[in-house]
Amino acid sequence: MTAVLCLTGALTGAAAPPPGAIPACSIDDPRLAELSGLVAEGPPGAAPQRYHAVVDGGGTARAFTLDPAGCAVTGTRQADVPVTDVEDLGLGPGGELWLADTGDNGARRGSVRLVVLPPAGPPRVHDLVHPDGPRDVEALLVGDDGVPLLVDKTTGAAGVYRPAAPLRDGGDPVELRRVAQVVLPWSGTGGGPLGAAGSRTVTGGGLSPAGADGGRAAVLRTYTDAWVFPLPAGGPATADALVTALGGAPLPVPLPGEAQGEAVAPDGRGALHSGSEARGLTAAAVTVVPGAVSAATVPQAPVVPQPAAVPEYRTYPSWLPAAGGAAALGALLVAGAVAMSLHGRRRRSR
Known part of the structure; x- marks a missing residue:
């Protein structure tokens, strides 16, 4: 299939799609069985030096550091801050880890929480409230300006939210504002726990690091695919720039056969790292798609416009x-x- 697509690209003048996903490692540590957020940290143009990861669930705020060579846990970054349902992980402009305590399976939470763990020093806690009632959110993007975006898990048309006022460290929650929606194109990629509906259910997000080879992009993933939204060359990836990019046409990157894919992380080489939870007898795992981001940022990239109409899908219980x-x-x-x-x-x- 890749050969056919490449030939089609050559005939039409469109750039070739990225190659398929390559298994990187299985994660044997039982603490990471419910892998739900991933960051690939390293210098621009080089392979990641480390992964940071979070798992689905509550307790206290904690992120694991992993060796990309085999996904062994090498350390943790944590704080004695209570969390309810952590679902994603972002990397801030100063190297801080942003934990998205935003899961809400039963749509009952009065507020959600972002916990920021800097490389050194005390954590920051930002409580937020949705303007349109409780929302289950599994995707976080952190702009270069330190402003977060949350993308909810509504199947078909995912809402994009940003804080309506500057974040506060503690105190009353800051209200979120719905600033956009993402309607993902159709995908025939198999895998995941929900069938066709899972291909349009957003389960994670990521942002290319500054100075990445081939340019930068915002990435949203579903249970079956990653969708790469290219960013303009040269400028910072602010929250405003991310909102604009999420309204454009993304490049599809199939992630077939993942048990329950909920994590995605672009790296400094333009590759995409995908993480899947353990499911049944299948262990949690990370795969890599080389050149996925670079394929979306080149001229004539084979991006797919978002549908004008919202497809009719039931939003499944989380x-x-x-x-x-x-x-x-x-x-x-x-x-x-x-x-x-x-x-x-x-x-x-x-």
Whole structure:
């Protein structure tokens, strides 16, 4: 299929799509089974020196540092700040890690929280409230100006939100403002826990680092694909620039066969790193798509316009993927028990 697409690009003058995803590593550490946010940190033009990762869930604010060579945990950055449902991770302009405590499976939270963990010094805590009621959010983008964007998990048309006032460290929540929506194009990529609807359900976000080879882009991912939104060359990736980019045409990057993909991280070489939760008997894992961001920023990139009309999809409950994984594992265990029982009966009948 890649060869056909490349030939089509040559005939039409469009640039070639990026190559497919390459397995990077499986994550054996049980603390990272519910991998939901990923950052690839390193100098421009070079391979990442480290990953930072967060897992889905509550407790206290904590990010893990991993060695990209094998995804072994090498350290943590944490603070004694309570969190309810962390879903994504961003990297700020000063190297600080932004934890998006924004998950809301039951649409019951009165406010959500961003926890900022700097390389040194105390954490910052920013509480936020949605203007249109509770929203389940799994994607975070942090602009070069330190202004965050949240993208909700509504299937079909995902709302984009930014703070309506400067962030406060503690105190009353700052109200968010809905500034855009993203309507992802159709995708036929297989995988994930929700079928076709999962291909238009946003589960994570990322931003290319400053000085990245080939230019910069904002990236949103679903359970089946990453969508790369190119940014203008030369200028900073402010929150305003990110909102404008998210209204444009993205480049599709298929991520087929991932068990439950919820993390995405562009690096300084223009590659894209994708993280998937463990599901059933499949371990959490990271894959890499070389040249994915670079393919979106070149002239005549094979981007796909966003649909003018919002497709009709049901927004599935956020707990459904986890329930599906538990059901699949239960079915495997039941099947194993039945097989063992039948085997025992055959042995006794001999």
